[in-house]
Amino acid sequence: MGAHVHDEPRKPKVKHDGAKKHVIAFIASLVLTALAFAAVAFEAIPVGFTVPFIVGLAFVQALFQLFFWMHMDQKGHEFARISIFAGLTFILIAIIVFVFWVWW
Structure with a gap:
């Protein structure tokens, strides 16, 4: 008899959802960074609100880092x-x- 196809070990199916999440998180991180930069560079927000705005964006970005890059959602x-x-x-x-x- 010929080679048995069923005797070969099966390879696990790879899910591409992880890659999609990482790309979305990366793009979101870039957008948050660009927002912080643009807010300061173009003086788009009041001076007294600049620091709280940037700290808020940093907090959101830190959550993205924890949950998407550090896999805290698993x-x-x-x-x-x-x-x-x-x-x-x-x-x-x-x-x-x-x-x-x-x-x-």
Whole structure:
């Protein structure tokens, strides 16, 4: 008999959804960076709002980095996700406490 086709090991099917997500996240990161640059370069927003605007864009971009590039959206990363959000909550509370402490 000839070679059996069924005896060969099967190759797992590759999903291309991951590549699509990465390309979308990369383009979104470029757009966020371009928005921050354009806001400062063309003085498109008020001077007093520039820093909060850029910090907000940086926060959104950091979430993109965590969830798309660091694969935090996949199963098995619950502990890391909880740790990151607990740390962010602690830092936010500390900032609020110190701001009120200095002002009063």
